[in-house]
């Protein structure tokens with residue numbers, strides 16, 4: 631790992647689009663080496679929150695303390711829908727992009743880096759796929775590819791947004807194995823997920839969001855029927871046309 635993970639602390643974090651808060655007043659800490667699921671109804675602010683954590687969205691109020699880590703120390707896998715697979719490059723090229731933080735865009739990729747990329751492809755079950763154009767791989771194979779790229783990035787913090795959506799059971803199981811490997815290596819892993827059974831089985835900690843943090847702690851304590859009901863009620867009560875958050879910061 632490039633460096634040790636630090637706690638990531640959210641203090642009263644609000645993120646807004648056009649002054650309309652998407653998620654607000656979230657406080658809490660992702661401990662170093664923790665494995666946390668972020669769950670909540672559609673439109674609850676999960677993606678917005680992880681974008682703020684990775685530095686991809688601006689925090690309007692409050693603060694995110696990454697404990698000295700830069701946003702570039704955080705590997706981020708966005709939702710599949712935002713990724714364009716028509717780009718004419720090979721699977722190996724995609725994985726090699728995982729090196730750029732360490733070597734820059736223009737340094738020659740030598741045999742060691744190339745071998746690491748091939749090993750990453752093997753690790754996600756895509757040995758031999760290096761020369762394939764990305765337009766020819768399935769959605770599940772492409773997700774494996776993106777996990778291989780994160781393997782190369784070697785970041786202390788990994789943030790995944792809905793990594794198993796539209797992915798079959800075998801691919802999900804294999805990629806959960808990679809998540810478990812990252813956790814075992816002491817990295818901090820945060821994943822936005824919708825499948826509560828999967829969260830219960832594989833994620834020790836959970837943050838339940840419905841525009842604000844409904845609960846954050848150990849998964850069995852967070853994923854209760856009463857918290858789920860509260861989250862649903864909060865999400866349904868949210869008026870999209872509501873004015874700027876009225877609650878005092």
Ligand SMILES: Nc1ncnc2c1ncn2[C@@H]1O[C@H](COP(=O)(O)OP(=O)(O)OP(=O)(O)O)[C@@H](O)[C@H]1O
Nearest residue numbers: 647648652653670671672673674675676677678679
């Ligand atoms: N770029 C944007 N501009 C304006 N509003 C946005 C933007 N992105 C998200 N929003 C709004 O912010 C709110 C939270 O969206 P977000 O995508 O963070 O929720 P989510 O919990 O990840 O949802 P889902 O589970 O459906 O992916 C929604 O009301 C959404 O319409």
